[in-house]
Amino acid sequence: MRALVLDQHDRRREVSETLGMSFIRAKALRQVVAEPMTMRELADRLNTDPPYVTVVVDDLERRGLVRRMAHPGDRRCKVVTATSAGADAAAVAERILGRPPQALRSLCAADLAELDRILAGLASG
Template sequence: MSFFRVKALRRIAAQSYRMSELAAELASDRPYLTLVVDDLEQRGLVQRTQHPTDRRCKIVSATPAGQAAAARANAILGTPPPALLALPAADLATLDRITSELATLAHED
């Protein structure tokens, strides 16, 4: 499964979304997101249901299998690789400082 599909699944597992809200959250265009959600639905990881008050839109939510897959993805993505864990504390502190600065610069653009 592509990283974008995993990213979408993790978001959907955290909360249900309207397709338009999910597209905005993921900074994706709607046609591509529809293809992604179609694929996740075919895999049995998400389901679409009618919005309770707006017949024009669908709500996307995770199935139990989708919740489990998202939890597995979160565990994998939350576990640093062994090479990173082997770094000395001073190197980890330097790496943390550099990545924080890069994140700050990225948000300024």
């Protein structure tokens, strides 16, 4: 499955090339589009350290894709929110990431149903 989805059809690379940014930046942008969050929350979601998140958010902010504001309840914290340009870029990333490889799109309905059954079983198990 990895060979099919990541090696042969690496949507992450396509996202990076289309948006002109590293995939971690695109991933951070997709997170804050889903919901504004503190820098610490974003670091936790990205499973990375806070200083690196600062570098990522600095770049996204320079590009006009996010804004950083003081947290209303704790001025020591910064909340990251997406701009409308950031939401548009995240939507492009989502469309690319959500597009299945041609090999999957060309499966017949019965094979797709069987694959769906198998994947649902793996996800629940």
